[in-house]
Amino acid sequence: MSDIIMIQAHHLTKQFPARPSSPAVTALSTLNLTVKKGTLTALIGPDGAGKTTFMRLVCGLLQSDSGSLSVCGYDVQQSPQAVQDRIGYMPQKFGLYEDLSVMENLTLYADIHSIPPDLRQKHFRELLDLTGLSPFTARPAGKLSGGMKQKLGLACTLVSTPDLLLLDEPTVGVDPLSRRELWHILHTLSEEKSLTVLVNTSYIEEAEQCQYAYILHKGQLLADGTPESLLQYARGRCYAVRVPQGMPPRFIQSWLLDDRHVVMDAVPEGSQVRFTVSSRQLPNHLLLQNYLPGAVITPVSPRLEDSFMILLRKAGSTEEETPGMPSLPKVPPAISGDTIIEAHDIVRRFGSFVAVDHTSFSVHKGEIFGLLGPNGAGKSTTFRMLCGLLSASSGTISVYGVNLRTARARARSYIGYVAQKFSLYSTLSVYENLCFFGRAYGLAAHKLQERIETVAGQFHLNNCLSMAAGSLPGGYKQRLSMAAALLHDPPILFLDEPTSGIDPLARRTFWRQITGLAARGTTIVVTTHFMEEAEYCDRIMIQDRGRLIAIGTPSAIRHQGGDSPTMNEAFIHIVETGRQKEDS
């Protein structure tokens, strides 16, 4: 590490003017930030924190409103081209030409940077070795997996041996295995070539691997420092409570989170629930102890995520006040062994490609069942088959005792479905949307009004019934989607990637709602790419390359994954051993 400064932002401010569809936004507000040569720096924050705006300012792709920004010794506003000649920038979508092969993409970038032919061959070889793309040079970029695209994107930005590497959320939508490989490459570059790297990420654990981190929230800098020094915000405030046998960890988490003024954050993790408190010492009495008198609470060492959540809570959630949550029963309802969804030997082919290969499993009444897997593992296909959006090539699926093949419409009346994207009508009001979906499910007149009142109350939508659905903030939209899916009071709720793209605080609120729903007996099937969210489920199923490779309770999966401390590592372990077995 040297003292040469690669990026220096001083009171940098960027505003986006109001548009008909959105109000004016201050993306960055008087930001001060420094990146020294040879360091690996992370910019972390929830969606909408201003991370991408900052990257684009650094690249000279946006004009700032005030303040100064110098990159590689140049004022970006004055001479953007000088900066662009010296940096490597990978935007969120990787910026690859999908019709061009791996080699053609690399060649294009080498030509653009005028790399001489002799040097070029050496760079290509090094980069292809580093990224493991050597066997795929002739393959079109569009036919690569998400992880491979990301590595090719990285290779393209590195062809020119830039002074500064900028990566905008390189790991979004990329599975844990590929994420780990990418970080391995970044460490190699940083250590061996002393490349300066600035990475945007919303995965806090990734920032722990950097030398320096900046935490952004709504365009404001909340804190900065080395990952070690950032732990000070959480030091002495982190505890864990043991989960008694037979109690779902999410209940304990909910009781903790309901203690809003004392508990800052709580997450289930294996056989315990980690939580942070607002004061430097554990309060004498926690709400939790009303429910769990003999709770065993032990202090644990802080993590960057704990600091992040504490800082975020202090800065205020991006959503308005968190709604009051449905109360939970004192004793969690036991999950009966009754099967509510049964998939028997299902196969789904797309042409010659087998997306789901001879898979059988069942979901029990009242449980939260999670579908996990790397990209392209077949989880979305399985999910769509379960809710009747896609028919199986062979095998049978029954939902609530109804065969999906013979009585799809009837099976559908038993399920509620929340799509990954917001799929309600943006221009209709909240109330109109609810009316429409209610009628679509066959509710009418008195019954419809009654159900709308119930779900609007349940999801705290009463004060925004007349607002256009499109103008609601993210967390509200999601609550509206859930309300619409539950109008006909289905016994089963399907949620496809419900927590992608919402900030961590809204994510906690969401799971608190789900816990409440499940406690009242609704069966929930959910897909997620946040591995830690598997901890909220009663049982999870992991797929890879179309095959079911693990199914069971989170602790059983953890055990199968070599007793890994985190779900992420357990997942990687299981997928890797599964592949080794298959390949040998």
Added chain:
Amino acid sequence: MNIHRFLALTRKEFYQMLRDPSSFLIGIVIPLMLIVLMGSGLSLDVKNLPVAVALEDTSPTARDALSFLNGSPYFSPSYVTSSKEAIALMDARQADAVLVIPPDFTSRLEQGHATVQILLYGIDATTVNAANQYITSGLQSWQSQWVAAHRKSARTGTVIVVPRQWFNDANTSSWMFLPGLIVIVMTLVGVFLTALVMAREWERGTLEAIFATPVRPLEIIAAKTIPYFCIAMVGLGLCLMASYYGYGVPIHGSLLLVFLSSVEYVFIAIGMGLTISSLVKNQFLACQIALVVSLLPTIMLSGFLFDLRSVPIAISLIGHILPATYYMELLKMLFLAGTTGPIVIKDCLILLVYALLFFCLSWKLTCKEVS
């Protein structure tokens, strides 16, 4: 502008164009389809027009006067003996025109003032206008022969109009449409293809990555122009060959001028496409805007369908803002009339100004910024 970077980007565009079926579709398949459809389907000519002839005068002279109806590809006559029956045929939609030969036709002809009546089914104005013309000219040409044969008894000095249409001798409407079709194909390829490919780069985020490199905006614009220029030229070649060989449209003027003006127009179209997509950055919107500002006006307002001298002044003014109007005028003149001289030079210069204007506009709008 660095020539190596420019060539690298151009090569990339060619690869993408060749591998993407949609550019092949828009550049080659759609022009061919349009040529076939418009060349053979869209026609203002009338063939086999059903005519009911009320032959109230059955004299040989009257029959002789109508001989032009028989064996002509333009008419399929049916003969009745009263106008009532003929009108009944028209009411039954079995005749588009009724020709009434009154009982005193022969006697009045001897006196030099014979009349016949033509009744036309006025719903389809284009068809009946053509029918009217055909029947009138058929009768006139018979009359001129009759006058020549009966010079002794007839009064001399009757003025007989023998119309002849210049520049489209056979009055075939495909001759009129095909040069215009070239304008439409050039618009389609130039504006649509470029608007789409540029907007696609915005949508896929590839431009963002390219912007953060040493590439200059001019290189991006120029590299986008070349491949689509080539594909437009292929389209032009196809249209020219199909018109000349397939439909026998003559090219009376200079082929070089046809080519030169097409080059100018293709640059205009590509410049428009690039301008549109750098403004909206979204494929769907770019497509809609290209449709509204380029393709539809080219069809409706450039003199392709309607003569700009016979439309309301406001429409004519709008038409004269469009570069397509000048290209249309040029092509029609060059194909059918073979005109040379100041009017051709004037149109060529106007096109050149437009080409420079749109190219500069798209260059200036493609600044290396995202929003």
